[in-house]
Amino acid sequence: MLSAFLLLTFALFFSQEKKPMFWQDIQNFKKQDLETAPPKDAILLIGSSSFTKWKDVSNYFPDKKIINRGFGGSRLTDLNYYANDLLNYQPKQIIIYCGENDFADDDKLKADVVVERFKTFYKKIRAKFPKIEVDYISIKYSPSREKLWPQMKEANKKIEAFMKKEPNSEFIDITKVMQDSNGNVRKDLFVGDMLHMTPEGYQLWASVMLPYMK
Numbered sequence: 001m002l003s004a005f006l007l008l009t010f011a012l013f014f015s016q017e018k019k020p021m022f023w024q025d026i027q028n029f030k031k032q033d034l035e036t037a038p039p040k041d042a043i044l045l046i047g048s049s050s051f052t053k054w055k056d057v058s059n060y061f062p063d064k065k066i067i068n069r070g071f072g073g074s075r076l077t078d079l080n081y082y083a084n085d086l087l088n089y090q091p092k093q094i095i096i097y098c099g100e101n102d103f104a105d106d107d108k109l110k111a112d113v114v115v116e117r118f119k120t121f122y123k124k125i126r127a128k129f130p131k132i133e134v135d136y137i138s139i140k141y142s143p144s145r146e147k148l149w150p151q152m153k154e155a156n157k158k159i160e161a162f163m164k165k166e167p168n169s170e171f172i173d174i175t176k177v178m179q180d181s182n183g184n185v186r187k188d189l190f191v192g193d194m195l196h197m198t199p200e201g202y203q204l205w206a207s208v209m210l211p212y213m214k
Contacts, residue, residue, distance in 0.1 A: 047097035076117035111154035
């Protein structure tokens with residue numbers, strides 16, 4: 001009886017210890033913000049590892065103030081979960097790259113589910129920042145995730161249609177610039193995992209993003 005009680009206590013203790021996914025990343029952002037106050041009227045990047053790994057993003061946009069809050073292999077569900085923390089800034093513009101990992105997480109996932117997850121996050125942004133510019137970067141077609149491209153293409157199309165109707169919102173399509181002259185995805189823009197990008201890939205993203213940046 002006693003051992004059962006101890007086991008239960010043990011289990012409860014450890015279940016309380018288990019932190020939600022990416023919890024540590026969010027704590028790191030908070031620590032960073034305490035150590036160095038984030039700039040006001042900056043461009044806030046929120047999203048998954050394509051932003052996380054863009055450590056030198058400020059070098060690509062030397063005349064812009066940028067706060068990069070890309071974390072881990074986050075999904076739109078994570079952006080929604082941590083929305084209060086991620087939106088705890090005073091930006092003049094928010095640019096989002098997220099959605100790719102939602103599909104990678106569940107390859108049967110319908111595009112509509114991802115679109116709804118994005119709309120939920122978009123509404124959370126608008127509740128706090130009704131007037132600022134909010135942009136969404138299209139989901140890239142990573143060669144390692146080719147079997148997911150049909151759902152991703154559908155999600156891109158639907159998010160683009162949604163953003164077109166919203167005021168102060170843009171859909172930034174990076175898919176074309178990542179193709180060769182035959183319309184195929186350029187594998188040379190990806191590192192060995194065929195998921196994350198080379199500096200040239202980021203350079204191409206920057207060229208497309210710049211005209212949209214405040």
